[in-house]
Amino acid sequence: MYFIKKHKVKITMVLVLIVGYITYISMPNKAKSEHYTGDPTVFIHGYKGTKNSFGYMLDRFEHEYGWGNKGFIYYVTKEGRIRDYNLNKGRYAPTFIQIILEDNRASFADSAEWISAVLLQMKEKYKVDSVNIVGHSMGGILALKYTMEYAGNGYPEVNKLVSIGSPFDGIYSEAYFQIHKDAAAEDLKPDSLAFQLLRESSFPEGVQALNIGSTGDAVALPESVQALRMTVPSDQLQEIIIEDHTLGHSALHESIEVDKMIYSFLWQDEGQ
Numbered sequence: 001m002y003f004i005k006k007h008k009v010k011i012t013m014v015l016v017l018i019v020g021y022i023t024y025i026s027m028p029n030k031a032k033s034e035h036y037t038g039d040p041t042v043f044i045h046g047y048k049g050t051k052n053s054f055g056y057m058l059d060r061f062e063h064e065y066g067w068g069n070k071g072f073i074y075y076v077t078k079e080g081r082i083r084d085y086n087l088n089k090g091r092y093a094p095t096f097i098q099i100i101l102e103d104n105r106a107s108f109a110d111s112a113e114w115i116s117a118v119l120l121q122m123k124e125k126y127k128v129d130s131v132n133i134v135g136h137s138m139g140g141i142l143a144l145k146y147t148m149e150y151a152g153n154g155y156p157e158v159n160k161l162v163s164i165g166s167p168f169d170g171i172y173s174e175a176y177f178q179i180h181k182d183a184a185a186e187d188l189k190p191d192s193l194a195f196q197l198l199r200e201s202s203f204p205e206g207v208q209a210l211n212i213g214s215t216g217d218a219v220a221l222p223e224s225v226q227a228l229r230m231t232v233p234s235d236q237l238q239e240i241i242i243e244d245h246t247l248g249h250s251a252l253h254e255s256i257e258v259d260k261m262i263y264s265f266l267w268q269d270e271g272q
Contacts, residue, residue: 039130039159040071040122041266042097044115046137046165047184048104053136057253058096067263068095074121076114078103082121097122097131107183108194111138112145119146119156130157132266136253137220138184140166140211141198144231148201161209162262165252167220169227170195176219190224203232210265212258214242219249238265 045053051073061067071088074097099118101111122128135143140163147158170190171177177185187194203209209232213225222241229237240261252258 039132040095040097040128041068041132041134042099042119044099044133044135044139044143045101045104046135046139047180047188049101049136049139050104051098051100053139054098054134054253057259058098060256060259061096065259065263067267070096070098072097074099074118076101076118078106080114080117082118084118084121084125105182105184108138108141108145108187108198110183111142112149115142115146116150116155119150120154123156128156130159132160132162133158134162134164134262134266135166136164137166137249138188140164141168144168144203144228145198145201147207148198148203148231151204151207158204158207160266161207162212162265163209163225163228164212164258165214165217165220165225165249166211166228167224168231169224171219172221172224173218199231203236205236207236208265209237210261211237211239212242212252212261213240214244214247214249214252216242216245216247217249217252 043054043058058070062070069088071086073085073087075083075085076099077083099115101114103110106114119128119131122131133143133146135141143158143161143163144166146155147161151158167188170192171188172190177189186192209228211225211228211232213220213222215222217225225241226239229239242255242257247255
């Protein structure tokens, strides 16, 4: 009797372990703790941005060009809670990570705080010590803010920074602010306190930046895009203003020409 019970216990334990393992490896969404190497590239949307802001670009990068895989999506709720989803399923190191903020009209300070929390979690959970960052519109400003105010202070370092259509001197259109009246809009005004505080910080040595704009962008005018020169030393900055009056603000992250610029800057020398 004792012998039978003993074997029943062993069989039960084995079944529990098997079921637990199958459940673990088949988790489709919620991220599992894994150790990744290399510098992943983090993509940050802009003002009023959604998963689609970089969604189509990342689809091109992964499925059309074969430049890497979209490994993680991080959703941050308006209360600051982080939900991370692993699309990678442990196959190989993720190249692309997308951050999506539920409150996409929050201030620079709140948005940067949420982004820093995501990157800190990446460091603690997945041992990510350094990243590249690509930001569109206000996302480029937030990437700059993270780089100057958070990176290296217990948070992942930034290796390379790409800004696309980012108005570093604010949005010049007064009509724009008659429509948009929220915390982010206040910060996007030229000479806002948020911009003043940002300019008081120093851009770290060793970080290389690529700044892309377009003559067709009616939101981030080339003059505002080029204001990044006031913050980033010339030997750390590459600047490209695309001469195309049909290439608007949102069209920038759907441009094959911009895709190639990002690839050349981030990965071409690394043989990816």
